[in-house]
Every structure is written in structure tokens, then in C-alpha cells.
Amino acid sequence: MTSSTRGPGQRAGLDRTRVLAEARALLDEVGLVGLTMRSLAARLDVAPNTLYSHIRDKSEMVDLLLDEVLADVPVPTPGRVRRDPVGALRRMMTASYDALLHHPDLVPHYLTRQGARGPIARRLGEVMMDALGHIGLTGTSAEKAMRVLIVNTIGFAAFSTEGGRDAGPLPTREVRASHAHALDWLLAGITGETG
Amino acid sequence: MTSSTRGPGQRAGLDRTRVLAEARALLDEVGLVGLTMRSLAARLDVAPNTLYSHIRDKSEMVDLLLDEVLADVPVPTPGRVRRDPVGALRRMMTASYDALLHHPDLVPHYLTRQGARGPIARRLGEVMMDALGHIGLTGTSAEKAMRVLIVNTIGFAAFSTEGGRDAGPLPTREVRASHAHALDWLLAGITGETG
DNA sequence: ACCTGAACACCGTTCAAGT
DNA sequence: ACCTGAACACCGTTCAAGT
Numbered sequence: 201m202t203s204s205t206r207g208p209g210q211r212a213g214l215d216r217t218r219v220l221a222e223a224r225a226l227l228d229e230v231g232l233v234g235l236t237m238r239s240l241a242a243r244l245d246v247a248p249n250t251l252y253s254h255i256r257d258k259s260e261m262v263d264l265l266l267d268e269v270l271a272d273v274p275v276p277t278p279g280r281v282r283r284d285p286v287g288a289l290r291r292m293m294t295a296s297y298d299a300l301l302h303h304p305d306l307v308p309h310y311l312t313r314q315g316a317r318g319p320i321a322r323r324l325g326e327v328m329m330d331a332l333g334h335i336g337l338t339g340t341s342a343e344k345a346m347r348v349l350i351v352n353t354i355g356f357a358a359f360s361t362e363g364g365r366d367a368g369p370l371p372t373r374e375v376r377a378s379h380a381h382a383l384d385w386l387l388a389g390i391t392g393e394t395g
Numbered sequence: 396m397t398s399s400t401r402g403p404g405q406r407a408g409l410d411r412t413r414v415l416a417e418a419r420a421l422l423d424e425v426g427l428v429g430l431t432m433r434s435l436a437a438r439l440d441v442a443p444n445t446l447y448s449h450i451r452d453k454s455e456m457v458d459l460l461l462d463e464v465l466a467d468v469p470v471p472t473p474g475r476v477r478r479d480p481v482g483a484l485r486r487m488m489t490a491s492y493d494a495l496l497h498h499p500d501l502v503p504h505y506l507t508r509q510g511a512r513g514p515i516a517r518r519l520g521e522v523m524m525d526a527l528g529h530i531g532l533t534g535t536s537a538e539k540a541m542r543v544l545i546v547n548t549i550g551f552a553a554f555s556t557e558g559g560r561d562a563g564p565l566p567t568r569e570v571r572a573s574h575a576h577a578l579d580w581l582l583a584g585i586t587g588e589t590g
Numbered sequence: 591a592c593c594t595g596a597a598c599a600c601c602g603t604t605c606a607a608g609t
Numbered sequence: 610a611c612c613t614g615a616a617c618a619c620c621g622t623t624c625a626a627g628t
Binding site: 208210211236237238248249252257258 | 621627
């Protein structure tokens with residue numbers, strides 16, 4: 201079951217996407233602590249070092265998983281962003297908060313590692329800059345506003361998930377309300393910036 | 396040098412405070428990644444398992460270090476808090492931000508673990524609640540405001556120190572400015588809460 | 591190109607024993 | 610009470626070799 205009889209040279213039918221899909225599944229089951237190169241290899245029924253044929257190292261794998269989480273965040277259309285930029289920002293940040301809550305273990309890494317720097321995260325960043333532009337912010341002040349919103353979201357997501365996957369039914373209502381409240385305060389500050 | 400010739404039963408003159416002091420020194424030198432039970436034992440010139448005579452496990456040690464970092468935050472006097480509660484909050488959060496920046500590796504743990512729950516952190520929390528009370532907030536709304544301010548500070552500290560101890564001369568000016576700006580927006584929202 | 595066996599250089603922690 | 614040797618159950622990663 202754990203390691204079949206397969207000699208060197210005999211394929212196991214693995215590819216990069218399969219490895220990543222199984223990594224995500226394993227992450228959901230056992231958390232980041234349980235997601236080791238060796239446990240992932242066991243699940244795929246290959247030797248641990250086989251993974252290095254498909255992935256550079258563990259940190260690359262984690263980075264890819266981080267970006268995938270953000271795929272659950274709906275991207276508003278340019279028209280919608282133009283018509284209601286503040287609402288678009290509010291929805292994006294709330295959806296991001298919810299997406300992050302589904303993967304408590306990963307959250308701290310968004311703040312630590314360059315984290316949200318994969319293609320999906322970059323796309324979200326572009327849309328945010330677009331929305332801020334419609335509010336009247338550009339350049340460094342827009343970047344500052346974006347940082348503020350991102351930190352608020354990731355910070356509260358991390359705060360909501362203390363202790364990883366053991367701390368009760370995920371978003372204690374109070375913390376979720378705090379995130380929404382802080383978001384409003386920040387958006388008020390950001391829009392007031394231009395007046 | 397690394398391991399002297401000492402038989403079982405022969406004391407090394409260790410105690411809990413000495414262990415913690417040396418752990419903090421080692422942390423400053425090599426970062427959290429380099430702070431292992433074995434490296435700390437080597438520095439103290441004892442066997443690795445000796446540490447368990449003075450500390451329950453590694454997580455307890457990290458928790459104690461987390462709390463120690465906050466000792467650098469000046470606690471305002473009750474009179475000062477009464478006279479200028481908003482200013483007191485601003486100074487406390489800014490000082491906390493700066494203190495956290497001195498220990499980049501530790502920052503994510505303040506959001507992840509119950510983190511800031513040691514005696515020093517609890518004392519700071521009490522003073523914050525006192526200040527919020529003078530502004531006019533009590534109960535759950537005061538707790539919400541406190542959460543918002545704490546998340547903002549820790550979040551930006553984490554954001555300031557991407558990649559731990561390798562990312563340039565610590566606070567990129569822009570991020571530090573963002574923290575100050577967000578702090579003002581949040582304090583404005585908090586004080587507006589009561590009007 | 592994909593996979594293996596074997597090994598390297600580590601971890602945190604426990605257990606029994608010594609003084 | 611404090612410390613040791615030895616061991617357990619792990620890690621991530623590399624290297625040479627096989628098809």
C-alpha cells in the first residue's frame with residue numbers, strides 16, 4: 201500500500217499538476233504540519249525524492265498552494281469596478297478574507313513569504329489598483345492604500361484562525377465583524393484622501 | 396568546545412532564566428530558523444535533552460520569547476492615558492510596531508499562536524482597554540477596537556519584514572508610513588464610533 | 591525524463607540511568 | 610534536581626544509477 205514494487209525507470213504516471221492537486225488535498229486533510237515531502241510521496245505511492253522531478257523544493261510547492269487559494273476570489277469586471285470602485289474593493293477584500301479562512305495554516309505565510317506574488321495574486325492586485333485609480337489614487341498613494349487593505353485582510357484572517365485548525369468553528373463572529381468594521385474605516389480614510 | 400566531558404550528575408550551572416537569555420541571544424544572531432533545541436544546547440555546552448529540565452518544550456520557549464519582545468514598549472502612566480487616550484494608543488502601537496521589527500522572525504507567531512498572551516502582553520492590553528474607556532468605548536466595542544489596532548500593528552510588522560531577516564534594511568519607509576497612516580484612519584474610525 | 595535506493599545532515603523529544 | 614548517553618521517529622534534500 202505505502203510503497204509498491206517499482207524499479208528505477210518504471211513510471212508512476214505523475215506530473216506537476218497531479219502532484220500539486222494531491223498536495224492541496226493532503227493539506228486540507230492534515231494541515232500544513234502534516235504536509236511533508238515524505239507524506240505527500242507516500243500518498244502518491246512514490247519514493248520521497250521522486251517529487252524533485254516535478255517540483256524544485258518544498259518552498260516552491262507552498263508558494264504555488266498559496267496562490268491557488270486566491271482562485272476562489274471573484275474578480276469583478278472592469279465595468280463594475282468603474283461604476284462602484286469602493287464596493288468592488290470591499291467585495292474583493294471580504295472574499296479574500298473568506299478564502300483565506302478556508303486554509304488557516306497557510307495564512308501566516310501570506311505575510312511572511314513574498315506570499316501573494318503568484319499570477320492569481322498579481323491579477324487581483326491589478327484590479328485593486330484599477331479601482332483605486334477610479335477613486336482618484338495613483339502611484340505611491342495607491343500602493344499605500346493597497347497595502348493597507350491587504351494587511352487588514354490577511355491580518356484578520358490570521359487573527360481569526362489562532363492555533364491553526366484546532367480553534368473552534370472557524371470565524372468567531374466577533375473577529376469577522378472586526379474585519380468588516382476595520383475595512384469600512386480604512387475605505388473611509390482612503391476615499392477621504394482625495395477630497 | 397562544543398561538548399565538554401561532563402558525566403551524568405555533574406551540574407552545568409544552568410537555570411531557566413539563563414536558558415531563556417541565551418535563547419534570545421541565539422535568536423538575534425541566527426534567527427528563528429537557527430534557533431533549535433540542539434543549537435541552543437550546543438551554545439550552552441550541554442546535551443540537547445538537558446533543556447527539558449528547565450523548559451517544557453520548544454513551543455513554551457518561543458512563547459516566552461514572544462512576550463519578552465514586548466518589554467521594549469513603554470507603558471504610559473494612567474494620568475497620561477486619561478489626559479490623551481488617543482495619543483497614548485498611537486504611541487503604544489507605534490512602539491509595538493518598532494519593537495516587533497527588531498525580531499522579524501517572530502512576528503508571524505503573534506498572529507498564529509495565541510502569541511501575545513504572556514504577562515507583558517496582557518498588561519499592554521489592559522492599558523489599551525483603559526485608553527479606549529476614556530474615549531468612550533467599553534465591552535465588546537472596545538474589544539473590537541483593540542483587535543483592530545493590534546492586527547494593524549502586527550500585520551504591518553509582518554509585512555515590513557518579508558522573508559525574515561534578509562530583506563534589506565528593515566522598515567522600508569513606505570511600509571512604515573502605511574502603518575502610521577492606517578493607524579490614523581483606524582483611530583479616526585474608533586473615535587467617530589462614539590460621536 | 592522519471593523514478594529508485596541509499597545516504598547525509600539534520601530535527602524535537604523520551605527514557606533509563608548516574609550523582 | 611540536574612544532567613548524560615542512547616535511541617526513536619521523524620524531516621528536506623542530494624547523489625548515483627536504472628530504464
